[in-house]
Structure formats: structure tokens, C-alpha cells
Amino acid sequence: MSAASSALSPQRDPLSYTVPRDAIAGLVVFLVALPLCLGVAVASGADPIAGLLAGIVGGLIVGPLSKSQTSVSGPAAGLVAIVIAQINSLGFEAFLLAVVLAGVIQIGMGLAKAGFIAAFFPTSVIKGLLAAIGVILVLKQLPHLFGHDTDPEGEMAFQQPDHGNTFSSLWDITGDVHLGAATIGFVSLGLLFAWGKIKALKSSPLPAPLFVAVLGVLMYMMFRSIGGPWAIESGHLVNVPSSGSFSSFFGALKSPDFSRWVDPAIYVGAVTIALVASLETLLNVEAVDRIDPKQRHTPPSHELLSQGVGNVVSGMIGGLPVTSVIVRSSVNIDTGGQTKLSTIIHGVLLLTSVVFLPWLLNMIPLSCLAAILIVTGIKLASPKFVKQMWDEGRYQFIPFVVTVLAIVFTDLLIGVLIGLAVAISFILNSNLRRPIRRHMEKHLGGDVIRIELAEQVSFLKRGALTKELDSLPAGSQLVLDATNTDYIDPDVLDLIRDYKNETAPAHGVKVSLRGFRSKYAMDDQTEHVDHATRERQQDLDPQQVLELLLDGNRRFRAGDKLNRDLTRQVRATADGQHPMACVLSCIDSRAPAEMIFDCGLGDIFSARIAGNVTSPKVMGSVEYACAVAGAKLILVMGHSRCGAVTAAVKWAFRQPLGEEAAKCSHVESILEDIHQCIEASDQSSFEAMTPEEQDEYIDEVARKNVSRVVDEVLEQSPVLARLESEGRIMIRGAIYDVKSGGLTVFGPDGQEGETEAVSHSQV
Numbered sequence: 001m002s003a004a005s006s007a008l009s010p011q012r013d014p015l016s017y018t019v020p021r022d023a024i025a026g027l028v029v030f031l032v033a034l035p036l037c038l039g040v041a042v043a044s045g046a047d048p049i050a051g052l053l054a055g056i057v058g059g060l061i062v063g064p065l066s067k068s069q070t071s072v073s074g075p076a077a078g079l080v081a082i083v084i085a086q087i088n089s090l091g092f093e094a095f096l097l098a099v100v101l102a103g104v105i106q107i108g109m110g111l112a113k114a115g116f117i118a119a120f121f122p123t124s125v126i127k128g129l130l131a132a133i134g135v136i137l138v139l140k141q142l143p144h145l146f147g148h149d150t151d152p153e154g155e156m157a158f159q160q161p162d163h164g165n166t167f168s169s170l171w172d173i174t175g176d177v178h179l180g181a182a183t184i185g186f187v188s189l190g191l192l193f194a195w196g197k198i199k200a201l202k203s204s205p206l207p208a209p210l211f212v213a214v215l216g217v218l219m220y221m222m223f224r225s226i227g228g229p230w231a232i233e234s235g236h237l238v239n240v241p242s243s244g245s246f247s248s249f250f251g252a253l254k255s256p257d258f259s260r261w262v263d264p265a266i267y268v269g270a271v272t273i274a275l276v277a278s279l280e281t282l283l284n285v286e287a288v289d290r291i292d293p294k295q296r297h298t299p300p301s302h303e304l305l306s307q308g309v310g311n312v313v314s315g316m317i318g319g320l321p322v323t324s325v326i327v328r329s330s331v332n333i334d335t336g337g338q339t340k341l342s343t344i345i346h347g348v349l350l351l352t353s354v355v356f357l358p359w360l361l362n363m364i365p366l367s368c369l370a371a372i373l374i375v376t377g378i379k380l381a382s383p384k385f386v387k388q389m390w391d392e393g394r395y396q397f398i399p400f401v402v403t404v405l406a407i408v409f410t411d412l413l414i415g416v417l418i419g420l421a422v423a424i425s426f427i428l429n430s431n432l433r434r435p436i437r438r439h440m441e442k443h444l445g446g447d448v449i450r451i452e453l454a455e456q457v458s459f460l461k462r463g464a465l466t467k468e469l470d471s472l473p474a475g476s477q478l479v480l481d482a483t484n485t486d487y488i489d490p491d492v493l494d495l496i497r498d499y500k501n502e503t504a505p506a507h508g509v510k511v512s513l514r515g516f517r518s519k520y521a522m523d524d525q526t527e528h529v530d531h532a533t534r535e536r537q538q539d540l541d542p543q544q545v546l547e548l549l550l551d552g553n554r555r556f557r558a559g560d561k562l563n564r565d566l567t568r569q570v571r572a573t574a575d576g577q578h579p580m581a582c583v584l585s586c587i588d589s590r591a592p593a594e595m596i597f598d599c600g601l602g603d604i605f606s607a608r609i610a611g612n613v614t615s616p617k618v619m620g621s622v623e624y625a626c627a628v629a630g631a632k633l634i635l636v637m638g639h640s641r642c643g644a645v646t647a648a649v650k651w652a653f654r655q656p657l658g659e660e661a662a663k664c665s666h667v668e669s670i671l672e673d674i675h676q677c678i679e680a681s682d683q684s685s686f687e688a689m690t691p692e693e694q695d696e697y698i699d700e701v702a703r704k705n706v707s708r709v710v711d712e713v714l715e716q717s718p719v720l721a722r723l724e725s726e727g728r729i730m731i732r733g734a735i736y737d738v739k740s741g742g743l744t745v746f747g748p749d750g751q752e753g754e755t756e757a758v759s760h761s762q763v
Contacts, residue, residue, distance in 0.1 A: 018338040020205075025337035026345025028209040028372075029072055030353070032331050033346060034361060035238050035369055039153035040075040044083040046092065046320060048241055051075045052354055053253070053319030059347015062310035062322060063340050068298040071288045072328035072343050073310060075320040077156035078280045078412035079273070083320060086269045093257035094266060099315030100256055101270035106278055106308030115300025118282040122423035124396045127389060128403025129416060130287050133326050134380025135408055137373045139166050144370035145185035147178025149236050153366060157411040166408070178367075180223040180230040185367030187219070188212040192375045207335045209372045216368030217360075236366055240358040254318035273311075276413055277323045281307050283416060284324040291333055291380075330376050399423035428460060438468065441479075441562050442551055448512075450479040450563060457488045462495055469499050475508045481563065483515030493520055514563075524568075537578040537630050542730030545580045545633040550743065552598035557741045564600045573602035580604060581633035582625035584709070586612045590738045591639045605631060611644035611705065612636060613673040614712050623719050626729050634713065634720070634729060637743075638706040639736040641695070645702045648674035653683045677704035699735075706733035707746065 033055050041051025058073030066073070087095045109115075136156055144153065151160050151169065158166050195201045195208035204211075220237070223230040260266055285298045303324070310322045332342055353361055381404075389400045403419025410418070437452040451468065454461070472478060480496060482488065500511045516522040540548075555561055582605040583593040593599070593606045605625040607618055625631040638645075648671040678701055686697060710733045714721045723729040733746040 018341065021336040021338050022341040023345055024205075024207055024210060025332050025335040026342040027349065028207060028213075028335045029328050029332045029337070029342060029346040030349040031209070031213050031364065032369060032372060033072070033074055033328050034240065034350065034353070035153040035366060036077075036325075036327065037075055037350070038239065039155055040077055040080060041320060042152040043077070043080050043155040044075075044320060045087055046083070048239075050254075050318055050320050052240075052350060053317055054314050054322050056347050056350045057310050057314040057317075057319055058322045058325075059343050059345075059350060061313050062306050063343035063347055065306035065309055066298070066340060066343075067302050067306075068285055068288065068324070069294075069296055069339050070292050070329055070333050070337055071285055071298065071303075071324045072332050072346065073281075073307065073322050074325050074328060076277070076280055076323040076325050079276060079321055079323065080155070080157060081411060082272060082276055086273070090260075090263075090265060090269060091257070093254060094260045094263070095269065096254065096315045096318060097256035097258060097260055098266050098269035098273060099319075099321050100312050101267065101315075102273035102277065102321065103308045103311030103313075103315060105270060105274035106304050106311060108308075109274070109278060110301050110303075110305025110308055113301045114278075115282060115302070115304050118286055118300040121283060121286055122399060122420070122427070124389070124399040125403050125416060125419040125423050126283065126286050126290060127385075128400040128419050129283055129407065129412070130291065130326070131381040131385060131389075131400070132404040132407035132412075132415060133330075134377040134382075135404060136166070137327065137377030137380070139170065139408070141370035141373045141377070143169050143173050144366045145182065145189065145374065146173045146176075147181030147185070147232075147236050147367055148173045148176045149181075149366055150176075153369070158409050178229075178232065178236055180220075180232045181236045181365055181367040183230075184216050184219045184223075184232075184365045185371050188216060188368040188371035189374060191215070192371055209331070209335055212368050212372060213364060216365045217363045220363050220365050232365055234362070238361050238364045238366065238369070240354055240361045242358040256315055273321050277307065277311065277321050278304055279416075280412065281323045284326045284329065287326055288324065288329040288333070291330065293333070327373065327376070330380060331372070334376055334379065395426050399426055439560075439563075442548075442555075448477045448479055450481055452481045452483075453485045453488070455484055455486050457485060457492050459489045459491045462489070462492050465492060466495060469495075469503070472507070472509055477510045477512070478504070479512045479514060479563070480516075481514045482517075485515065488516075488520065493522075496522070534576075534578045534630075537580060537632070540580060540632055542632045542727070546635075546730065546732065546745070549581060549597045549599075549604075549633070549635065550745070553596055553741075553743045555598045556596055561598050562600075566601065569601040577602045577629060579625065579629060579631050581635060582607065582622055582631045583635045583637055584609075584612055584614070584618065584622060584713075585637040585736075586610060586639055586642060586644065588639060588642065588738075591637070591736050593637065596637075596736060596741070596743070605629070609670075610667075611642065611648070611670050611674050612638050612709060613670055613705075614709050614716065619713070619717050622713065623717055626723055627719050632729055634731040635745075636706050636709045636713070636731070636733045637736055638702045638734070640699045640702065640738050642698070642702045644670055645674055645705060646698050647671055649678060649686070649698055649701055651675070652678045652680070653686055674701070674705050677701050677708055703733075703735050703746075706735060709733070710746075 034052075037051035037055035038048045039051070040054075041048045044051075054075035058075075062073040083095075086098060090098060140156060143149070143151070148169070150172070160166070160169060164172065191212055192208050195204075195211075201208070220232050223232055281303060282300050285300065285303050289296065289298055307323060314320065314322050328346075332346075337343075389397050399419055399422045402422045403415060405415075406418035407415025409415075437454075439450045439452065441448045441450055449472065451465075457465075480500075500513070503509075504511045512525060513522055514524050516524065580603055583597075584607045585591055585593050587608045587610050593604060593608075597604065605621070607621050607625075609615070609618060622634060626634065644667075647667070651668075651671050652675050682697070686694060689697060710731055713731060714724060720729065720731070724731055732748075735744045735746075736742075737744070
């Protein structure tokens with residue numbers, strides 16, 4: 001690894017690189033989180049200080065404990081409805097006790113490794129959550145951008161505290177636009193968009209959101225001096241309650257009412273808060289990890305433990321429940337946050353600013369913060385992101401869209417549950433439609449249907465497998481392949497046993513098993529013929545053998561080779577062989593006949609010699625193959641780019657043979673045979689050819705050599721000539737193309753011809 005790449009690796013970033021970026025990101029997150037903390041508290045019917053306390057705990061307690069480098073925790077808008085209900089039913093101090101107990105439950109869940117459920121959240125729902133938060137940010141912050149601040153920041157539900165909803169609030173903007181706030185908002189928005197396009201601004205060490213916040217304060221001061229409709233009142237600014245000092249700040253903290261510990265309602269509230277907060281945390285952390293540029297992974301169970309400790313502390317000091325919050329986390333990532341240091345810095349700033357700097361914070365217009373959040377929302381719900389989901393197909397796109405719409409029109413929790421329900425229904429439907437892979441294979445014994453079981457075969461796939469088995473026609477040959485399967489549900493095993501032992505025999509279906517583990521008590525067995533047997537050899541005629549080889553070559557080219565039990569073939573052919581054909585081919589390593597024709601053990605004789613030439617010893621081998629062993633086809637197979645033919649051409653035209661051929665002391669006998677196919681008069685024209693034309697000439701010589709060998713086989717062997725005249729064998733020539741893997745077969749007259757493959761039902 002280079003020094004530069006090592007320096008920028010996630011684990012070894014030097015402090016000089018991360019601290020400045022984390023400090024700036026923490027400052028921006030603080031500016032955004034401050035009004036959100038206050039707004040969530042107001043929307044929940046709690047004192048604003050309770051929201052600030054939750055934000056402080058999220059930064060100073062959860063931040064150091066969490067193993068997430070980018071997630072920022074604090075009071076969550078997704079819990080607003082639950083917090084309102086619990087405060088109204090329990091009272092605030094008793095509610096704090098429920099928060100403490102919820103934290104204890106989360107700690108227990110973390111220790112019990114309950115975070116594993118995060119692995120089961122469908123990708124479409126996680127991405128829908130991201131896009132929905134983006135849409136909600138844009139819709140909810142547009143009123144604040146215009147200075148219409150009737151609802152608190154941080155309110156994210158469709159139904160709003162003012163009894164309106166997300167869309168009615170947009171309509172209300174028309175009658176309530178604040179000139180000064182709107183001007184700051186749109187100037188901020190324009191600057192944020194321009195920042196990424198103007199080179200001088202883009203390279204600035206100061207992030208755009210921080211510059212926008214400072215500019216907002218300056219414009220607020222300028223408009224205040226101008227007065228009139230430009231002046232911005234406190235209702236359009238951040239409103240931090242002033243405590244004056246740390247002692248007064250901590251003196252205002254409230255404690256849980258431990259006297260209510262026997263009240264069952266406390267435990268119901270605690271379980272409710274723990275479950276909802278945990279679900280929201282796991283969802284948000286999964287989503288944040290997806291938008292982390294470094295794609296780091298947060299251990300979900302450890303995150304539950306961290307959040308649990310945070311909720312115990314928050315409840316003890318009078319704060320709201322905390323969760324991982326995707327809005328703050330997104331801002332953290334957008335502004336360059338590298339490590340959890342940015343989260344901690346944001347917590348420190350929350351703590352110190354509310355004591356020492358409320359006067360300065362209360363000069364920040366909400367409209368400039370709204371612009372920051374709108375840009376964040378647009379990034380989360382960009383058209384490019386939506387198009388990416390569309391391109392992934394309806395099984396991803398529909399649950400994604402449903403999740404987005406459900407969250408926008410309800411709230412985060414209900415919307416996610418609806419999205420999960422839709423995603424699960426699509427998963428179930430997919431399992432019912434395509435629970436297995438089905439292949440049609442052409443073996444020597446006829447068509448074989450191979451059903452390949454998935455890695456995990458649960459009871460959900462039982463119905464689909466039943467449907468697949470019931471659809472098999474009578475007399476079929478079936479292979480159930482569990483080679484890649486780790487788990488099979490007992491119900492599915494019972495189905496397979498019943499089908500093999502009862503249903504299949506009744507319908508004449510031969511069932512072969514492969515790859516089943518020993519614990520299933522189902523041994524591998526093959527019922528179909530997958531190698532050349534005496535019976536199959538006798539049933540085939542020469543043309544059918546040729547078609548079988550051509551079928552095999554088509555499978556070879558398509559990468560769809562037959563799945564064979566080679567161990568069984570070794571045992572089956574140990575006592576004898578009954579091959580279909582004899583292939584006389586070149587020794588070239590690129591032209592192995594068994595692979596080119598997708599053959600198994602015992603299917604073909606393979607005689608290989610450089611240049612696929614003939615000799616008495618070769619002829620003896622071919623005669624044995626046909627006259628004794630019963631092969632029905634002799635295929636003389638040359639190939640393109642043949643080294644032996646190339647050497648023969650160069651030798652014939654008095655050119656150097658090259659280093660390789662020059663090292664051989666017996667190669668001339670082979671070259672002399674091939675030399676018969678070369679015209680001496682071609683020398684001058686060959687020398688004038690381009691390299692491409694010379695290659696074509698050499699391939700043409702290889703084709704002529706194949707035709708010559710075909711003729712010589714019949715001329716030199718009366719035995720083979722007699723068998724051919726009786727129709728018991730057929731001899732053909734062919735050229736194999738080493739580039740494409742294709743095969744050209746010559747007809748009886750030596751001319752190239754297309755041979756149509758016949759189906760095995762015709763064979």
C-alpha cells in the first residue's frame with residue numbers, strides 16, 4: 001500500500017487530517033441539531049431543555065460508546081407520538097423512569113446480540129427510509145425557508161401540532177411570508193447550491209453550511225438595523241432558553257420518580273420506548289452506513305448497548321429518549337465528518353453554548369438552517385437515486401416507493417412498518433415464483449430436468465417446490481440437486497421423500513438425488529443414463545452421434561455444461577467402455593475434445609497427434625475404436641491457428657521454422673504430411689500477404705489437411721471403408737475455432753455445411 005493511500009485509510013487517518021474536518025462537521029451538526037432538539041421537545045409536549053439534554057447525551061455519552069463513525073444521536077422525531085402519549089398518561093417524572101428502564105432493556109438486548117435483526121431489513125426499505133427523510137426535510141423546511149414558523153423545527157410527522165398537515169402547511173406559506181427571513185433563506189439556498197459549482201468556493205476550507213450560518217447572523221443584524229418588514233422577530237430565530245450558568249443549568253434538571261417503580265404502566269411504557277427506539281436506531285444506523293463514503297459497518301448489537309446507556313443517562317437527568325438520528329447524521333457526512341469525534345464535538349458545543357452563548361445562538365435565523373436541511377434532503381432523495389431504484393426492477397422499486405409514501409403520509413415508524421410489510425410480501429411472492437433453479441439438460445439417456453435447491457430452503461418454499469414437482473410430465477427424468485444447500489426445512493424434506501418414494505413412481509418419474517447431507521438420510525443416487533452404455537451405443541446411428549456432439553459443443557459455447565456425477569461415471573465405466581465416437585484431433589492444449597463436446601467419462605475415444613495427421617499407429621487406434629469398441633462416428637478435427645500447420649507452411653516456403661519447431665528432431669515427418677496440402681506456387685503470394693491474410697491462408701491449409709486425412713482414413717483402412725459403406729459408421733471432418741469455441745463440420749463432399757441439431761425425442 002502506498003504512503004498516500006495508507007494515510008487516508010479509515011483505520012489510520014492522522015489527527016492532522018481528521019481533527020479539522022471533524023471539528024468543522026461537529027460545528028455544523030451542532031447548528032442544525034440545536035433547533036431540532038428544541039423542536040422535538042416542543043412537539044413532544046416537554047420542556048425545551050429536555051430536548052437539549054437528549055442531544056447532549058447523544059453527543060457526550062452515546063458518541064464515545066458507539067462504534068459508528070458517522071451516526072449522530074439525539075432526540076428523535078420518530079418517537080414524538082409515543083413520548084406525547086407516555087407523558088400524558090404517566091406524567092413527566094414517571095415518564096423519565098420509563099426512559100431509564102427502556103435504556104436497561106436496550107442494554108439487555110445489546111448483550112443478547114438482538115441487533116442481528118438489522119440484517120433482515122430489506123434494502124428497498126432502508127433506501128426508502130433515506131429518500132423519505134429527504135422528501136420530508138424538503139417539505140417540512142420549505143415553510144421555514146419563507147419565514148412561516150408556526151410549527152417547531154424537528155417536527156416530522158404528517159399530522160402537525162397546528163392541526164394541519166405537511167401539505168396544508170405549504171399552502172399556508174402564501175399568506176405568511178416574512179420578507180427578511182425569506183431573503184436570508186433564499187440567499188442561503190442559492191449560496192449552498194453555488195458552493196459546489198464555483199471552483200474557488202468548492203476548494204474553500206470553510207464548509208458552505210457554516211458560512212451560511214454566519215451570513216445568516218450578519219444579515220439578521222443588518223435587517224434589524226433597517227427595521228420595518230425586514231426586521232426578524234424572535235419567533236423566526238433559534239430560541240435557546242438561557243440558564244445563565246452551569247449551576248443554574250444543572251439545578252433545573254428533573255429526576256425520575258422512582259416511587260412509581262411498581263406501576264405496571266411504567267413497564268409497558270418502557271418496553272414500548274425500548275422497542276421503538278431500538279428499531280429506529282437499527283434502521284437509521286443501517287441507512288447511515290449506506291451513505292458513509294468509506295462504507296464502514298456499525299455492529300448493530302453494540303449500537304443497542306450504546307443507545308441503552310444513553311437512555312439510562314438521559315432519563316436520569318431529565319432528557320428525552322435518544323436514538324440514532326438520520327438527519328443529523330446526514331449533515332455530518334455531507335460536511336466531511338470522518339470519525340465519531342465530530343459527534344462528540346457537537347455534544348460539547350450543545351452543552352457549553354446553552355450556558356454561555358444563548359444570546360449569540362438566538363440570532364441565527366431558522367430560514368438559513370432550513371436551507372441547509374433542504375439541500376441535505378435533496379441529496380438524500382435525488383432523482384439519480386430514484387432512477388437507480390427504478391433500474392433495479394419492480395421487486396425493489398415498488399417497496400421503495402411504498403416506504404417513501406408511507407413515511408411521508410404517516411410517520412417514520414408506521415411508514416417503515418408498512419414498507420417492511422410490502423417488501424416481505426414481495427419476498428414471499430418471489431420465493432413462491434422462483435424458489436429454485438430449473439435446468440433442462442440433454443444427456444445420452446434423454447432429457448433430464450435438474451432442480452437446483454437454494455442455499456436456504458425454508459418452509460416458505462414448500463408450496464412452490466410442490467407446484468414445480470407436480471408440473472413434471474409423466475415419464476420425466478429428474479435430478480434434485482442440493483449441492484449448494486446449507487439448510488432444508490423438515491417439511492421440505494418430507495415433501496421430497498414422499499415425492500420420490502410414492503408420487504414419482506406412480507407417474508413414471510425417475511428421481512435422482514445429489515448433494516444431500518448425510519444428516520438428511522438421503523443418499524446420492526443417479527437413475528438416469530449420463531454416460532455411454534452398450535444399449536445406448538447400439539440404439540444410436542452415426543448421424544445421431546454427430547448431433548449429440550454438436551449439442552455438446554453448443555452447451556460448451558454457451559457455458560451451460562451438463563452437471564455430471566463423475567465419481568459415479570468412474571465406477572460405471574470401470575468394467576468396460578462403449579464410446580459413441582472417435583475424435584482424431586490435434587494435441588493443441590486449446591482443443592481438448594472432451595471439453596469441446598461436453599462429454600463425460602467413456603463417451604468418446606480421443607486420439608490426439610500434432611496436426612491431426614494419420615499414421616499406421618493412429619489408424620490402428622481408430623480401427624479398434626470402431627471395429628471392436630463399436631464407435632459410430634470418426635470425426636477428424638483440426639483447428640484454427642494450428643502451430644503444426646503454421647510450421648508446415650513456413651517450412652514449405654523455405655522460411656525459418658521458429659525456435660519451438662527448431663528444437664524438435666522428429667517434427668519433419670508431421671510437416672511432410674501437411675505439406676501435401678500446400679501448393680508451391682503459393683509462395684510468392686504468401687510472402688506478399690498481410691499478417692491477417694497469412695493467418696487466413698494457414699487456416700485454409702488446416703481445412704484442406706482435415707479433408708486429406710478423411711480421405712486417407714478410408715483409403716488406408718479397408719476395415720473402416722467397409723463399415724462406412726455399410727452405414728455402420730460415418731466419418732466427417734471439422735474445424736474448431738479457438739477464438740469462438742465454435743465448430744464447422746464438413747459434409748461428405750468435403751464442403752462446409754450447417755448441420756441442424758435434432759431433439760432427443762427424435763433421436
